Amino acid sequence: MATNLWEPIRPPGSLAARIAARVEDMLTQEQLKPGDQLPPERELAAMLGVSRPSLREAIRSLAARGRLVVRHGQGVFVEEPALTKRLTSSMVSDEHSVDELYAMREVLEVPAAGWAAKNIDEAGIERLKQAYDLLTEAGARNADWDELQRLDASFHEAVVRVAGNRFLLRTLGVLNEIMVAGMETTLRHPGRLAQSAREHAAILNAIQDGDSRAARAAARAHIRSAHAAALRYVES
Amino acid sequence: MATNLWEPIRPPGSLAARIAARVEDMLTQEQLKPGDQLPPERELAAMLGVSRPSLREAIRSLAARGRLVVRHGQGVFVEEPALTKRLTSSMVSDEHSVDELYAMREVLEVPAAGWAAKNIDEAGIERLKQAYDLLTEAGARNADWDELQRLDASFHEAVVRVAGNRFLLRTLGVLNEIMVAGMETTLRHPGRLAQSAREHAAILNAIQDGDSRAARAAARAHIRSAHAAALRYVES
């Protein structure tokens, strides 16, 4: 964790409230991710230029709202959002058929692509292009499957992020986890990688153009061909 | 306020957590009523047999959850419940706006209704009719809002269950929890209950007929009118 994140707290307002607000910002901006450990209270207080009791008040208030969890003797950690936790625990347990999984993905990702096209701005384009470039670059240099899969997932995540619906983001995050945990990637099929790249490009272009209808169509096509590949994988 | 309410805190556990729990108990038991002022921090700390910083941590955590409000130079007060509810709902609508929530519901429930219509069989019809009858019967006898809300949710759950996608079922279950926890039901609006009943009937009929297209349309209409009602609630 970069230390300069924790710049001293500036004058006006209540210390604890401002510290809590700062940490909360870092959470939403994802400079702090679930599972991360905060610096020790003494250090953090020094970095922020406040006393330990004041810092502790801030931590308490964040813990009370479920953003942080404090473990005596260990440290202070960023708590996983309750929504994600519940979704994960309730979904991971049973098996779910491939058909159900892809049906669900289609339901979620098609609107996601459509919304992304409507919401697109400079920052969004930047984010999407970056995810896309990383993925194509990895494909070009024959990166290993794990990395390809990870980058593929992060492209889809970027789309959902640009779509701007946090329910959607979390739900899809969980689905992705399940896909990764429960089944091998479908990317290994001969030709699948290249086709997937073309489909990603189509999605990216449609979103960049702000063409919601085309984005939905591209997303639908992508998921259906991935579904077909997954079925072929299951059969083999 | 009776002084003997504030007996010293006993040994096990974290001080701040136990103080907060005690105060919360007093709130639910209505030994502390909205608008009441707590004793000054110094006094209260002495009564509880804890130090002022520890007590302050407890107060912070309760304030973070909207149970108390702290006014510099004046004191600590018990928060109005109405306001508390507003706060939690604004927290929910801050973290996940009402628009996002209903957009997500539409994305999920429209396909659910469509799939239900395609999958429908005797057992499914039975299940749907039962959920529907319970809801309309409760509406007819003017059941309390909690029960109506519960039965409403269970009708929607029945639809998703008939749709036969377990991912969908679980995801919607979590969304429902958030809606129930985070904001008042929208059923209380004048006329909303009757309109909701008509919309449910339309969904039920379409699914029974196996008319996927009509089921989707009915589900979409239902969620949009619920969304509109929710927005009216937020504004008021």
Place this chain on the structure above:
DNA sequence: TCAGGTCAACTGGTCTAACCACTATACCTG
């Protein structure tokens, strides 16, 4: 070699006692 216990270092938990800052009010002063 390895199982077991011990200890040290690191973490949060709590306390004391003092001073700062905001708010309301009683009380002067003109």
Place this chain on the structure above:
DNA sequence: CAGGTATAGTGGTTAGACCAGTTGACCTGA
């Protein structure tokens, strides 16, 4: 009687010390 001012009461903040739970390195003895 209007205005400002002093004061008392409230939360806000600090410093440094010590207590308590957790972990892992390390020593000891079989």
